Amino acid sequence: DAGVIQSPRHEVTEMGQEVTLRCxxxxxxxxxxxxxxxxxxxxxxxxxxNNNVPIDDSGMPEDRFSAKMPNASFSTLKIQPSEPRDSAxxxxxxxPTWANEQFFGPGTRxxxx
Amino acid sequence: QKEVExxxxxxxxxxxxxxxxxxxxxxxxxxxxxxxxxxSGKSPELIMFIYSNGDKEDGRFTAQLxxxxxxxxxxxRDSQPSDSATYLCAFSNTGKLIFGQGTTLQVKP
Numbered sequence: 001d002a003g004v005i006q007s008p009r010h011e012v013t014e015m016g017q018e019v020t021l022r023c024x025x026x027x028x029x030x031x032x033x034x035x036x037x038x039x040x041x042x043x044x045x046x047x048x049x050n051n052n053v054p055i056d057d058s059g060m061p062e063d064r065f066s067a068k069m070p071n072a073s074f075s076t077l078k079i080q081p082s083e084p085r086d087s088a089x090x091x092x093x094x095x096p097t098w099a100n101e102q103f104f105g106p107g108t109r110x111x112x113x
Numbered sequence: 114q115k116e117v118e119x120x121x122x123x124x125x126x127x128x129x130x131x132x133x134x135x136x137x138x139x140x141x142x143x144x145x146x147x148x149x150x151x152x153s154g155k156s157p158e159l160i161m162f163i164y165s166n167g168d169k170e171d172g173r174f175t176a177q178l179x180x181x182x183x184x185x186x187x188x189x190r191d192s193q194p195s196d197s198a199t200y201l202c203a204f205s206n207t208g209k210l211i212f213g214q215g216t217t218l219q220v221k222p
Binding site: 042055 | 145147156157158159162201205207208209210211212213214215
C-alpha cells in the first residue's frame with residue numbers, strides 16, 4: 001500500500017517567491033496534518049484537517065502561510081511570499097481517526113535563498 | 114513549562130545493552146502516548162503506542178506509562194547500531210499530537 005505522498009521532495013526558491021507543497025494522504029484516513037521541522041524548534045504542528053475541514057490552524061506562523069484540503073485525497077500548503085526563515089523540512093501526516101497514530105510522508109526540504 | 118520534556122542526549126550505549134529513553138508530559142488529560150523513531154534525513158516512523166498504565170512490549174521494544182507521574186519511557190533491549198536515531202515521544206491532545214524535541218541515541222559497536 002502507498003504511504004503518504006509528498007511533492008516536491010526538495011524545493012529551492014528565492015525570497016519573495018510563492019511555494020506550494022503538496023500532500024496525498026493514505027487512502028481512508030480522515031485526518032491530515034502539516035508539520036514543520038527545524039533544528040531549533042523541532043517538530044511543529046502547523047495545521048490539521050479532519051474530514052477535509054481545518055480544525056486547528058493555531059500553528060500557522062503568519063498570514064503568509066495558507067493550507068487547503070479540497071478533497072479527501074489532496075492537500076496543499078502554500079507560502080506567499082517566502083522568506084529565508086521558512087527554510088525547513090515540511091512533513092505531511094495522516095491518521096485514520098482522531099487521536100490515533102499518525103503516519104508521516106517523506107517530507108519536503110524547502111530552502112529559501 | 115514545555116508540554117513534553119525529553120533529554121536531547123546524545124545517549125550513548127554499547128551494542129547489546131538496554132537503552133532507556135524517558136519523557137515527561139504536562140497534560141494530565143492525555144490518554145494516548147506514542148514513540149516515533151527518526152533517522153537522520155528521514156521522516157518520523159511510529160514504533161510504539163500505549164494507552165494504559167503499565168508496560169507494553171513489542172519485540173525488543175517496551176513502552177512504559179505512568180499517568181500518575183506523567184511519565185512515559187521506551188526501553189530498547191539488545192541495542193543494535195541500526196537503532197541509532199532520534200526518538201520522539203508524543204501525546205495526543207484534542208486530535209493532535211504534541212511532540213517532544215527528541216532524544217538522540219547512539220549505539221556503539
